[in-house]
Amino acid sequence: MDFELTVLGSSSATPSKGRYQSAQLLKIHNEYFMIDCGEAAQYQLSRYKLNHTKISHIFISHLHxxxxxxxxxxxxxxxxxxxxxxxxxxxxxxxxEIIQIQLKYSETILQFPLEYTPLDSKESVHIVDHPLIDVYTIPLEHRIHCNGFLFKEKAKPLKLNKEKLPEKLSLLEIAQLKQGIxxxxxxxxxxxxxxxxxxxxLKSRSYAYCSDTRYTEAILPLVKGVDLLYHESTFLDELSDRAAKTYHTTARQAAEFAKKAEVGKLIIGHFSSxxxxxxxxxxxxxxxxxxxxxxxxxxxFSLSDRNSTDGTNNG
Known part of the structure; x- marks a missing residue:
């Protein structure tokens, strides 16, 4: 089953030098989960041939x-x-409220339901119980309320050894065995x-998205051991003072965090213009x-069922 993350935007406050603002798409099997939605998001979806009609959930980290x-x-x-x-x-x-005002004054009537779930950033909350994954918030330290998101694949059934499986078992009995009963x-x-x-x-896979935040170890327990971690790195470490003042992180700090969290792979982005x-x-x-x-x-970035991580550029 697919578990693929495609980066649509890697720039920080403004689009710059061929980089666009924050947006990612997580594909799990045939379901699409969008994470942040910067200005060029739909253009990038089209560019990389990612079907927007399959997006079922959109997660917005904060309102910058x-x-x-x-x-x-x-x-x-x-x-x-x-x-x-x-x-x-x-x-x-x-x-x-922002979306409804835009729809109102453009006289746009959506033909599909929007189902909003408001989030705060005081503590980690389980926000999605999906057949494929569970999603949790990751409280971050930014100038305004900001969350990251943790995607954890549901536990997988046991694998059957067909050579040792008795004959004439019912489908119910086979399902029971796969559940460990x-x-x-x-x-x-x-x-x-x-x-x-x-x-x-097979081991379940996991992805943690840490959007705009200054360096904090408070969230280490939430992302400990994830297979794939995205952590913002707006500045190089020579501007660590500016990073702290603007509630951002440096590349060095992101790497230190990944090392302490013992993650499988680190992705850095949100680069300053x-x-x-x-x-x-x-x-x-x-x-x-x-x-x-x-x-x-x-x-x-693809995670196989055995959790090898591959990063390929689709150009």
Whole structure:
């Protein structure tokens, strides 16, 4: 089953030097989950041939414009294409009012339901119980209420060893075994034991998105051991004082955080427009946490069922 993250935007406050504002798309099987929605989000979806009609959930970290100014355009396009399915939006309180005002004065009537869930950033909350994943908020330290998001794949069923599986089991009994439950006879003695015909389940995968924040170790327990971590790195460490004042993080700090969190792979992004070349970000972070990648536009990071991580650029 697919577990792929595509970066749509890697710039901070303004689009600059071929980089666009924050937006990502997480594909799990055939479901699309959008994370932040900067100005060029729908253009980037089209550019990388990602179907906006499959987006079921949108998560907005905070209400600075570079993280949600693309939303009204995307909603309008969805409407023009005849969307009927509900769209679930998770964002700080106030976004629903912003969207409704824009719809009102453009005299736009959406033909699909918007289902808003307002978020605060005081503590981690379980916000989505989806058949494929659970989603939790990650409280961040920014100038306004800001959350990251933790996506955890549901536990997978055990794998059956068909060579050791008895014949003539019912579908219900097979399903029972895959859930780790022994099949019993009518007298409650064991008919088929899980240990005799099942192999361990494949490991569930996880992704943590840490949007705008200054360096904080308070969230380490929430992201400990995730397979894939995105952490903003607006500045190089030479501007660490500015990063602290503006509630942002440096590449070095992002790498230090990833190392302490013992994550599988670190993606850095949200680069300040003052930097033309972002390779120094990779050098700075990579010197501390080797398995670091630049979260630049068009790059897709795939987690296989065995959790190997591949980053490919779709150009």
């Amino acid at each position: 414009g570079d993280h949600f100014f693309g939303l009204i355009g995307l909603l309008s396009t969805m409407n023009l294409y005849g969307r009927k399915n509900p769209l679930h939006i998770f964002a700080p309180a106030g976004l629903d 022994d099949v019993l006879n009518e007298d409650e003695t064991i008919k088929v034991a899980v240990k005799d015909c099942c192999m361990p389940a 003052r930097y033309y070349d972002v390779e120094p970000f990779l050098a700075e972070a990579g010197s501390i946490f080797k398995n670091t990648a630049l979260g630049i536009e068009g790059t897709t």
